[in-house]
Amino acid sequence: MIELKNLCKSFYTRDGPKVVADTINAVLPTGTAVALLGRNGAGKSTLMGMIGGTIKPDSGAINITGTVSWPVGFSGGFHGQLTGAQNTRFIARIYGVDTDSLLAFVEDFSELGSHFYSPVRSYSAGMKARLAFGVSIGIPFDTYLVDEVTAVGDAIFKRKSRIVFRERMKSAGALVVTHSMAQVRLLCQAGAVLENGVLVYYNDVEDAIAHHQRNMGSSEEE
Template identity: 65%
Template sequence: MIRFENLTKIFSLEGRRKTVADNICATFPAGKAVALLGRNGTGKSTLLQMIAGTIEPTRGRIVSTGTISWPVGFAGSFHPDMSGLQNTRFVARIYGADSDELADFVEAFAELGPHFHLPVRTYSSGMRSRLAFGVSMGIRFDTYLVDEVTAVGDAAFRARSDQIFRERMRESGAVMVTHSMSQVRQTCDAAAVLENGQLTYYDAVEEAIAHHERNMRG
């Protein structure tokens, strides 16, 4: 369960204010995959990072139960001078996972070959994405935070990413930022629309998609 209690987030820059969240009160039920819909620039990724705890709200709070992932596929926390293997083991220790088991999973899934043992600073953006997605999927969470991550890599990797993500969704919930309505329909049980700092939650995915598409035409 993820509950927003009077959640407010305001950014101020050079005298201008942008309100991403305006006193939001809503609840995402445990075990559901919830799509987070909204136009570009509405603050979907910011909301995801507030759920992850990497951005603090201006006011209000987010209350959650169970374990919540970092945004799936986020590679920004990898140490560039450590190898993919060393970074994987480090993340395993932080989250209390078996480091050998996670390393074996990531090495097989990401298919980085010898680069898995080289510094991450030598990786291409695609290689970093494959490493990050592998680490994310290798640790079991009650809720996964997803920000368009399955779009990375070639067709074969995208297919494997989609398959393993679906497997995780059989046991876990998710909050997913995506612009693909087909992915929303295939993957999500519910959806929420973020517009002008307001968040509207829908148990019915089609109602949320209709709301989002009206906003896109407006």
């Protein structure tokens, strides 16, 4: 469970303050995949960063039951001089999971071939994303923070990513950011809409989609 209690966050811009969280109170239940919807710039990534602990709120509290991942697919924490395999081993030790099992999973899943044993600084953005997704989803968390989980790679790799993610969701929950309503319907049971610092939670993902589309002034995917 993730409880947001009187959560506030804003940034100062040239045009004045930008409010991301305006005294948000919400509970994201355990074991549920929740779509986080909102227009570009609404603050979805910032809210996810606050939940993940990488961004500090201005005030309020985030109470978490169980373990929460870093944003799935985030590659900013890799050490460029280390190989993909070495980075994977390092992360396995930090999180206390079996090193050899995670190494085998990531090597197979990422499809990097011999590059898995090359320095990460030599990777393309797509290769880093494959490695990051493999490491993220390879570690069992109670809740996964996911930003565009299926956006990396070709059609076959995207399909494999969806299959692995859905398998994880049998025993975990997630907070999912994606602009594809088809993906929202496929991956999520519930939804939350962020607009002007206000977060509205829906137990039925279709209600969240309808709210989001009203905000966007469209019935098309945004």
